[in-house]
Amino acid sequence: MLSRLAHRGPDDEGAVHASGNAWLGHRRLSIVDLSGGAQPLSNESGDLWLVGNGEIYNHDEVRDGLDVEFATGSDNEAALAVIDTLGPRALGTLSGMFAVVAAGQDGRFVAARDPVGIKPLYWANEAGCFRFASEMCAFDPGWQRRVEVFPPGCYWTPDEGLVRFASAVPEAAVGVFNEPAAADAPVPDEVLVRVREVLVQAVESQMMGDVPVGVFLSGGLDSSIVAAIAQRYLERRGLRLKTFAVGLAGSNDLDAARRVAHHLGAEHHEHVYTADEVAEVVPDVVRTIEAFDPSLVRSAVPNYLLSRFTAQHVKVVLTGEGADELFAGYDYLRRFDDADDLHDELVRIVEGLHNLNLQRCDRVTMAFGLEARVPFLDRDVISLGLSIPAAWKIAGPGVPEKLALRAAFDGWLPHDILYRDKEEFGDGSGAASVLTPYFDDEISVTSFAEGREEAPIGLRSKEELAYFQIFQEHLPGVRPEQTLGRFATA
Numbered sequence: 001m002l003s004r005l006a007h008r009g010p011d012d013e014g015a016v017h018a019s020g021n022a023w024l025g026h027r028r029l030s031i032v033d034l035s036g037g038a039q040p041l042s043n044e045s046g047d048l049w050l051v052g053n054g055e056i057y058n059h060d061e062v063r064d065g066l067d068v069e070f071a072t073g074s075d076n077e078a079a080l081a082v083i084d085t086l087g088p089r090a091l092g093t094l095s096g097m098f099a100v101v102a103a104g105q106d107g108r109f110v111a112a113r114d115p116v117g118i119k120p121l122y123w124a125n126e127a128g129c130f131r132f133a134s135e136m137c138a139f140d141p142g143w144q145r146r147v148e149v150f151p152p153g154c155y156w157t158p159d160e161g162l163v164r165f166a167s168a169v170p171e172a173a174v175g176v177f178n179e180p181a182a183a184d185a186p187v188p189d190e191v192l193v194r195v196r197e198v199l200v201q202a203v204e205s206q207m208m209g210d211v212p213v214g215v216f217l218s219g220g221l222d223s224s225i226v227a228a229i230a231q232r233y234l235e236r237r238g239l240r241l242k243t244f245a246v247g248l249a250g251s252n253d254l255d256a257a258r259r260v261a262h263h264l265g266a267e268h269h270e271h272v273y274t275a276d277e278v279a280e281v282v283p284d285v286v287r288t289i290e291a292f293d294p295s296l297v298r299s300a301v302p303n304y305l306l307s308r309f310t311a312q313h314v315k316v317v318l319t320g321e322g323a324d325e326l327f328a329g330y331d332y333l334r335r336f337d338d339a340d341d342l343h344d345e346l347v348r349i350v351e352g353l354h355n356l357n358l359q360r361c362d363r364v365t366m367a368f369g370l371e372a373r374v375p376f377l378d379r380d381v382i383s384l385g386l387s388i389p390a391a392w393k394i395a396g397p398g399v400p401e402k403l404a405l406r407a408a409f410d411g412w413l414p415h416d417i418l419y420r421d422k423e424e425f426g427d428g429s430g431a432a433s434v435l436t437p438y439f440d441d442e443i444s445v446t447s448f449a450e451g452r453e454e455a456p457i458g459l460r461s462k463e464e465l466a467y468f469q470i471f472q473e474h475l476p477g478v479r480p481e482q483t484l485g486r487f488a489t490a
Contacts (some may be wrong), residue, residue, distance in 0.1 A: 117354025219256020
């Protein structure tokens with residue numbers, strides 16, 4: 001199982017028989033405490049072990065609040081100490097993205113996943129024997145048919161079963177902001193100031209680590225704001241931000257990213273890919289994201305190429321994931337003209353992110369030993385974003401989507417970047433223009449009809465048939481309904 005996950009942790013490998021019936025294994029991507037943070041980690045008495053994936057951004061504060069003698073500077077040791085001293089219900093005090101498994105000589109066993117589901121965790125049960133892993137491919141084919149997504153914000157122990165310790169959407173801050181008096185009322189300055197303050201704090205906290213942190217920069221609103229905050233943070237320390245972009249020659253994203261990077265004074269890196277390169281990596285992309293939904297694959301292809309390129313320069317990047325869900329950036333959300341309905345839809349898609357965009361984001365980056373961080377999905381940002389009355393998020397004639405976010409960072413970026421029309425990454429980078437016609441040409445009408453007849457589910461296009469066949473070959477034991485990447489979009 002560890003060898004199948006070597007791409008996620010190319011720097012080191014560790015394992016321990018924590019008890020007679022518990023074994024823990026870990027592949028390490030060294031980011032915090034490079035020399036002393038090897039895993040599995042053990043507690044002070046040496047009778048509890050933990051392996052963890054992800055980052056605990058507030059680990060210093062957690063350490064200060066516990067009467068524990070820490071052996072390393074690893075952020076994951078804070079998660080171990082919380083489980084050991086306070087119990088797994090206290091995992092909600094951790095700010096970060098994580099999937100952890102802890103096991104002790106006394107029979108203790110805990111598996112847990114962060115509330116948003118930023119970091120993946122899968123599990124399978126066969127006759128009372130449980131296995132856990134970060135990707136479905138880690139499981140043997142005989143186990144794959146039993147693999148399920150471990151739910152975010154939950155922990156599991158043999159005694160208690162599955163217990164929720166936190167939710168993706170914290171309780172909204174009631175009464176923080178008054179409802180607008182009219183649908184076209186301007187967003188108050190107090191809201192804009194708070195949005196700016198909370199997002200700046202989230203980005204700065206996620207600059208944590210002992211290696212340089214870069215930014216995926218598409219030139220769109222969300223990644224440009226993240227880059228602007230990160231550049232200001234680094235400038236105060238005499239450093240310069242590294243930004244990364246990819247696209248077909250002449251693509252909109254490449255042009256916008258260059259302009260943003262120049263405006264910020266960032267050290268910009270870009271890769272211009274070809275149509276042949278897009279088609280060539282498709283099988284690797286489907287295997288990497290462990291899904292076959294066409295929209296997911298189309299967006300994953302440029303992200304895969306971007307990750308492969310970026311990993312040559314840094315180990316950690318910040319991304320703009322989550323902004324569209326909090327501030328109503330998707331085009332289909334323009335159909336909502338009732339504030340309550342819009343708010344309910346935003347909550348729904350935030351709670352489902354772990355099955356779609358976050359799955360893509362994690363897999364394509366970790367395929368190259370690159371860690372992606374998502375400051376818009378800091379739980380304080382989620383709480384604030386969803387406490388802003390949805391009436392201020394309704395777009396319409398003369399009112400662009402994500403107006404509060406744009407206005408909050410007025411002066412931080414050129415006006416035309418702040419108010420650039422949204423494009424899906426697969427469109428802005430040019431990948432979508434390649435893939436659909438490519439498979440229309442590659443797969444005949446007869447082959448498509450035969451493929452649809454043989455498939456256990458309805459397939460909507462030649463493109464989806466191609467992706468599904470790759471998926472089936474890669475994960476022969478997994479039933480289509482086990483991967484929610486396709487069905488969550490229905």
